[in-house]
Amino acid sequence: MQEFVQMSQSSPSVGSKIPVTRRQLGVLLGLAAVGGGAALERRPLMELADGRMHDLRLLVPNSPGSGYDMLARAVGGVLEAAGLTSAVEIFNVTGHSGITGIHYAINEAGDDRLLVSMGLGLVGGLLSNQANSMLSEILPIARLMEEPEIILVPANSPYRNISDLITAWKEYPAAILVGGGSSLGGPDHLAPMLTAEYVGLAPKSVNYIAHDGGGRLLEALLREEVTFAATGASEFVYHLKTGELRALAVAANERKPGSDVPTLREYGINVTSSNWRGLMAPPGLELTQRAELENTVEALVASPEWKHYLAENNWQDAYLSSAQFHAFLNEERARVRRVLGGLGLA
Secondary structure: EEEEEOOOOOOOOOOOOOOOOOHHHHHHHHHHHHHOOOOOOOOOOOOOOOOOOOOOOOEEEEOOOOHHHHHHHHHHHHHHOOEEEEEOEEEEEOOHHHHHHHHHHOOOOOOOEEEEEHHHHHHHHHOOOOOOHHHOOOEEEEEEEEEEEEEEEOOOOOOOOOHHHOOOHHHHHHEEEEEEOOOOOHHHHHHHHHHHHOOOOHHOOEEEOOOOOOOHHHHHHHOOOEEEEEEEHHHHHHHHOOOOOEEEEOOOOOOOOOOOOOHHHHHOOOOOOOOEEEEEEOOOOOOOHHHHHHHHHHHHHOHHHHHHHHOOOOEEEEEEEEEHHHHHHHHHHHHEEEEEEEOOOO
16 A cells, blocks of 8 residues: 655645645645646546556545544555555645645545545534535545544543543633544534533533644643543554553443443443544546445445454444435534534534
8 A cells, every 4th residue: 555644734745745835735726726627637447457446545634643544544455455446545635624635635626536534523624614615515435434432541640530530620621621633523522522511511611622633632642731632542542552541431322342441421421422434535526437436435345354444443334325425414514513503612
């Protein structure tokens, strides 16, 4: 699996191994927008006799180490291992809660070799940044998986269980720094906000610090820059095993079999919250091009390699076809808007 990653606070990567400035990025995006990217040569996906999809790229709209990044690497690896594609290229386009990456995808209209890794956090990020319409421009291909949110603390945290943390949080809300790998409206934000609301904390008193993906959130946790974090457990499995991080609770209906991490409900906090992730494609695809992408992803989901990966990473199969995913996205956008409004944040 071929991949490259380029990150910069001041200049997002645009799929090139050569760093670009903001001005150069604008020029590139402008050129791609002319004629819907018609200047780029397009060839049929199934162009070679071996029946595999060739030259597929996976765009990650946030940082390496994030959940979207993990999904892209899983999809790329399984597509190759199952013989469904040739080498898959993975690249990150970071910035502005995923908006920069989605803008890049929109300006790649007609590119039948590009898929975008995304999830609930992107829905919230676009809504909270008044960019909700951008989600209507890209094409839903499939929802793939989901996982419950988990409450994590650094190894040296004085809080040994969720009750101790909630007590301190209610007493000194401004002093409790809450970390998440998503912007307002994303799963890492919704989970602590719903928890705060349930235990009687005013939403506006929650000191939430957004990080651009799980990689940045991990750094903040290890440096003890946040008191606790809400996130998906799969991004932090290694550091949980080494003891650098501790899990206090999971926002699920019940414990995972064999897990010693209690649910919030076991502490009388009736809150469940999960994250889902899926794949989108640029606009402007012909029906045959879109169908080829959908069929390839459907074959991915049916493969034993994918089922094995789900089990290994404690991901729950949440596959939805393109049409089902489209309807689900409309429901999620309305749900997130209602939740943010109810919390006084929209």
